[in-house]
Amino acid sequence: xxxxxxxxxxxxxxxxxxxxxxxxxxxxxxxxxxxxxxxxxxxxxxxxxxxxxxxxxxxxxxxxxxxxxxxxxxxxxxxxxxxxxxxxxxxxxxxxxxxxxxxxxxxxxxxxxxxxxxxxxxxxxxxxxxxxxxxxxxxxxxxxxxxxxxxxxxxxxxxxxxxxxxxxxxxxxxxxxxxxxxxxxxxxxxxxxxxxxxxxxxxxxxxxxxxxxxxxxxxxxxxxxxxxxxxxxxxxxxxxxxxxxxxxxxxxxxxxxxxxxxxxxxxxxxxxxxxxxxxxxxxxxxxxxxxxxxxxxxxxxxxxxxxxxxxxxxxxxxxxxxxxxxxxxx
Amino acid sequence: xxxxxxxxxxxxxxxxxxxxxxxxxxxxxxxxxxxxxxxxxxxxxxxxxxxxxxxxxxxxxxxxxxxxxxxxxxxxxxxxxxxxxxxxxxxxxxxxxxxxxxxxxxxxxxxxxxxxxxxxxxxxxxxxxxxxxxxxxxxxxxxxxxxxxxxxxxxxxxxxxxxxxxxxxxxxxxxxxxxxxxxxxxxxxxxxxxxxxxxxxxxxxxxxxxxxxxxxxxxxxxxxxxxxxxxxxxxxxxxxxxxxxxxxxxxxxxxxxxxxxxxxxxxxxxxxxxxxxxxxxxxxxxxxxxxxxxxxxxxxxxxxxxxxxxxxxxxxxxxxxxxxxxxxxxxxxxxxxxxxxxxxxxxxxxxxxxxxxxxxxxxxxxxxxxxxxxxxxxxxxxxxxxxxxxxxxxxxxxxxxxxxxxxxxxxxxxxxxxxxxxxxxxxxxxxxxxxxxxxxxxxxxxxxxxxxxxxxxxxxxxxxxxxxxxxxxxxxx
Numbered sequence: 056x057x058x059x060x061x062x063x064x065x066x067x068x069x070x071x072x073x074x075x076x077x078x079x080x081x082x083x084x085x086x087x088x089x090x091x092x093x094x095x096x097x098x099x100x101x102x103x104x105x106x107x108x109x110x111x112x113x114x115x116x117x118x119x120x121x122x123x124x125x126x127x128x129x130x131x132x133x134x135x136x137x138x139x140x141x142x143x144x145x146x147x148x149x150x151x152x153x154x155x156x157x158x159x160x161x162x163x164x165x166x167x168x169x170x171x172x173x174x175x176x177x178x179x180x181x182x183x184x185x186x187x188x189x190x191x192x193x194x195x196x197x198x199x200x201x202x203x204x205x206x207x208x209x210x211x212x213x214x215x216x217x218x219x220x221x222x223x224x225x226x227x228x229x230x231x232x233x234x235x236x237x238x239x240x241x242x243x244x245x246x247x248x249x250x251x252x253x254x255x256x257x258x259x260x261x262x263x264x265x266x267x268x269x270x271x272x273x274x275x276x277x278x279x280x281x282x283x284x285x286x287x288x289x290x291x292x293x294x295x296x297x298x299x300x301x302x303x304x305x306x307x308x309x310x311x312x313x314x315x316x317x318x319x320x321x322x323x324x325x326x327x328x329x330x331x332x333x334x335x336x337x338x339x340x341x342x343x344x345x346x347x348x349x350x351x352x353x354x355x356x357x358x359x360x361x362x363x364x365x366x367x368x369x370x371x372x373x374x375x376x377x378x379x380x381x382x383x384x385x
Numbered sequence: 386x387x388x389x390x391x392x393x394x395x396x397x398x399x400x401x402x403x404x405x406x407x408x409x410x411x412x413x414x415x416x417x418x419x420x421x422x423x424x425x426x427x428x429x430x431x432x433x434x435x436x437x438x439x440x441x442x443x444x445x446x447x448x449x450x451x452x453x454x455x456x457x458x459x460x461x462x463x464x465x466x467x468x469x470x471x472x473x474x475x476x477x478x479x480x481x482x483x484x485x486x487x488x489x490x491x492x493x494x495x496x497x498x499x500x501x502x503x504x505x506x507x508x509x510x511x512x513x514x515x516x517x518x519x520x521x522x523x524x525x526x527x528x529x530x531x532x533x534x535x536x537x538x539x540x541x542x543x544x545x546x547x548x549x550x551x552x553x554x555x556x557x558x559x560x561x562x563x564x565x566x567x568x569x570x571x572x573x574x575x576x577x578x579x580x581x582x583x584x585x586x587x588x589x590x591x592x593x594x595x596x597x598x599x600x601x602x603x604x605x606x607x608x609x610x611x612x613x614x615x616x617x618x619x620x621x622x623x624x625x626x627x628x629x630x631x632x633x634x635x636x637x638x639x640x641x642x643x644x645x646x647x648x649x650x651x652x653x654x655x656x657x658x659x660x661x662x663x664x665x666x667x668x669x670x671x672x673x674x675x676x677x678x679x680x681x682x683x684x685x686x687x688x689x690x691x692x693x694x695x696x697x698x699x700x701x702x703x704x705x706x707x708x709x710x711x712x713x714x715x716x717x718x719x720x721x722x723x724x725x726x727x728x729x730x731x732x733x734x735x736x737x738x739x740x741x742x743x744x745x746x747x748x749x750x751x752x753x754x755x756x757x758x759x760x761x762x763x764x765x766x767x768x769x770x771x772x773x774x775x776x777x778x779x780x781x782x783x784x785x786x787x788x789x790x791x792x793x794x795x796x797x798x799x800x801x802x803x804x805x806x807x808x809x810x811x812x813x814x815x816x817x818x819x820x821x822x823x824x825x826x827x828x829x830x831x832x833x834x835x836x837x838x839x840x841x842x843x844x845x846x847x848x849x850x851x852x853x854x855x856x857x858x859x860x861x862x
Contacts, residue, residue: 095654095655095656095657095688096654096655096808097658097659098808100828100829101658101659101660101829102659104662105658105659111499111711112391112711113391113392113711114392116392117390117392118390118391121389301658304658307698311694335389339388347389
């Protein structure tokens, strides 16, 4: 029996604005499955070659300075440890507002990303700064809990002032082919987000194949996700350049189909300026230059900012500074 | 900055150790040729790079005599295991001087440094390594227990992959115990002459390798020389036919690797994003100046619009310009003459009613450059669907059924290579059997390996280079 998927209710403008043929594919489990499995395949060798090619662009001087500042403005400065405290979140918030005390022209980061119980602390510490508060919700990182628990986490985050909600999908449901269930859950979370942006974490390391990554990306976008995000950072492999390239292709395809731009956030394992440059090249050449903005691309990272600041100093002073000249990431 | 301009990242031209003058390499020594010297031009600027001595008729005789002597006295009688040592040494020397050779190749040919550095030079070295391995194992190649060398080989190579084509000719010739006289192309002789230095460094006996720069007349003289036993030619179909006429009845062995008009077939279940990459690599690699370039895109009608949309977007990201810049994807066309030929064929395409679309990337003001170009609405009967353009110009045709794809793909006087893009393994095998082409790539394009035989059907020539099959052309079997 084919259960119809819930039709869009209040607050779900995304679904309402889908072009008719895409709205149609979300009608029931069967049409959703048919659509996702009808997407063009991904050739592993070809995708990895393309990503390797993107990594060979040589970025220097002005291009590098611009890219460093752009990357800093795209960082979701993240702390997601069991040992997180209010103090650590405040320290991170201070760094987010003013990343390098010696250089006031350094842009602020995009957001600080915390667990939902610390979202209020982060929101308070960042009030008036323009830096967003991102909160991982929905039983992060496993996603293994009841719908009710997941939604109340989202409500906790949003009521504390989170501007972004980073949800995890139910990988178990996805891998067992229950696409309708994943779709429905993302819809419900989106509705609970209110005006907050929804980033959908696919945990690509657990999806195992590039075909699955493409299907999950489309599923998240169909269900109203504003961003698709690679990973929680708790599973290896986390973000990779080929996976991010694939997700960038997907948001570009989505824009071509619907006219609406959606964002991409690689997270986990991006630690150096060199890595970040490679991701920006992918953004530039795969999705397009209009994606080179924090509105549409974010780095989920905890230690990347430190290296970006060190490299920024190197660009300006012509020599490498010792790590102690840059504040440690709390 | 409203959008991101990568900073220029030019490789230093000084790495090439460019000399003012280059001399021919005969009998282990560099010598002035008796022909009128030619100027090698840097296609990226249009300015002369160096003066190059050329061979006259007498020099051809001298070189062939040196090769004959070396064949009879040193190289021919030498055990295979000894020859292998020289080949390994040459392979290592190519690697050691790889950066210098890559920059020199880029200056002389106009190809992007990343292609010279990542494809041409490493693959050239790989050919020497591969054939070095065969030198003492010829008895196990399937041509009898003791296959013999032919004698003196003549290699005539084109300008699109100067050092790589040199390796394709010299490595198997030497591995099989032949000596060789090589004529590099008129517009790209420099790396072949530096290769002479490598032969000296490797201690190769004099006369085993000889390099005679010059134009077609030198090649013609070499081909017709009575003391040459084997001719290996890579180049245009017209010249190939002429060589075949010259050699008819002489008993000399001949292999021809000529033009192509390869079909790159994209079925509706293909991995589209990777197919776009393959199409780009198929036709814009080395500015499309590749005999096996995928110059005809055959795309299934049901995905044609989607694929072409993606292709155009991808082409907009191709960076055309200074070949020495590490960020450059598409470099310079090899010569003014070649640029004129491409322009003429593209104008013919427009006149025949195909719709032209070119990338909007800016072109350098100097030098020989051509925008990556795609023609839509191409019909089988048009010149741009039939003639080899040898430039960054893709003709797009559509098909409705797999049989139609195969019949259009095979409807060409050429048959060098083809590409198939589909997620269905059985369709790959079926298509590969149907396609009349020497190489069929599946879900990839323009990949080369010394272990894989390469060669064509029909007007694309005959004989194979590379792999076990490639040895046959240099052995008396």
